[in-house]
Amino acid sequence: MPDFTPNTHTWSRLKAALSVACEDADLSDAEKVYAECGQQHPLLWEECILPHRMKRCVKIGEGTFGEVFSTVNTSGDTVALKIIPVEGSEIVNGEDQKTFGEILHEIIISKELSSLKEKQQNQTHSFIGLRDLHCVRGCYPPDFLNAWDRFDQQKGSENDRPDFFENDQLFIILEFEFGGIDLENSNGTMASLVVAKSILHQVTAALAVAEEELQFEHRDLHWGNVLVKTTKLKTWSFLLNGVTHSVETKGVLVRIIDYSLSRLAIDDLTVSCDISKDEELFMGQGDYQFDIYRLMRQENGNNWSNFHPHTNVLWLHYLCSKLLSMKYRGPGGRGAKDTREELxxxxxxxxxxxxxTEALKNCPMFQ
Structure with a gap:
């Protein structure tokens, strides 16, 4: 369960921080979620995702939480729809469905990190942009099921086919900018280790900005949660404590996603996910990723509400190991050996x- 049961005072401060107009602080979790969505109640799927957009949907990813599809928005831009069943009694992908209280945690963190692109002191575009948010009711639409089947035929799905939901099932749809392909699925497609160095620099800078502005810890930054897309921009800028810095992109831009385990603070209110009793999370074997969960617990004494920014450093260490082990299209020219040594x-x-933040400021590779 998230560490998120705001009393009247902190909830009203949070509402101010999130600029959601809301007079009555004594709301149920459901009403808080509807308020975040700009709704009074759940809508029908087709009221939120118009039929022509449904027809163009393609499944691009999945997790135990649910499914991710791409489609176009009203402006014709590609967007990603993260669709999460909530509040139902059906077991989904072997897990209980999230409650409104739990999904509120992810909504708030997604909004805060998305809005870092507009801040005056600490600014970055490297967290995935949240474009829209809906709460819908009803069975999974046929167009989405068809897209689910195509993905299953081509790549194989580990999820349950979402055809068992009843008419009264609720879903949260988070509509994000399209951030590209995750690192895990980029293996063998990127040009060289020079690109890997830029990716690591961009991720470190993004985490530093979020640490300074929001006391942020990601806590689950495995290579499936770092997206990369090609860009013609030569450099990419960020603001850290009022000072502008830039990074050479080497042809790629990074977007960080998935905040279901993340932690941040807004004013004096902590938004975090208490995973202290999630024994399964700490029992994984076979990849350094699973060690990181145990190392985080060791460092924070299994208290998940306090700020321990060294957890971000643990994930940078993990990401560096992945980037060093990945395959690249080309040798990367004369600088490749030097870059491997740097990494x-x-x-x-x-x-x-x-x-x-300290790694960004002091690590020789970033100077």
């Missing part, structure tokens, strides 16, 4: 830093 030095030394 290896980063891997050997990054854990000494107390936060992503």
């Amino acid at each position: 290896t030095r980063f891997y050997d030394n990054v854990l000494q830093y107390s936060s992503a």
